Amino acid sequence: MLDHTREAVAMIEGKVRDDLRRERMLELSLIRLIEVVGEAATRVSAEGQATYPSIPWPQVVGMRNRLIHGYNQVDLDILWDTIEYDLPPLITELEKVLETEQLDYP
Numbered sequence: 714m715l716d717h718t719r720e721a722v723a724m725i726e727g728k729v730r731d732d733l734r735r736e737r738m739l740e741l742s743l744i745r746l747i748e749v750v751g752e753a754a755t756r757v758s759a760e761g762q763a764t765y766p767s768i769p770w771p772q773v774v775g776m777r778n779r780l781i782h783g784y785n786q787v788d789l790d791i792l793w794d795t796i797e798y799d800l801p802p803l804i805t806e807l808e809k810v811l812e813t814e815q816l817d818y819p
């Protein structure tokens with residue numbers, strides 16, 4: 714999850730929202746990255762999710778579901794806002810999880 718969130722955020726660095734409309738490869742790449750993040754979230758057990766309530770699990774999975782099943786109905790404004798505003802705090806929380814997990818497993 715962390716690698717793909719970081720990659721999505723890095724991919725829009727220096728870009729503006731309108732680039733999504735002009736660059737089909739950018740659009741498809743970002744959609745795929747977010748799908749993978751959501752798919753990874755679905756594989757975290759309920760216990761694991763409960764252990765880290767600061768991760769917005771339902772929203773991450775829900776976004777994946779909307780992208781997977783939305784096909785050509787992807788709202789690019791929502792996609793952009795998700796990457797620009799929602800992923801940076803998610804990255805911070807995922808980094809905390811990894812730090813905690815590394816402390817638990819010497």
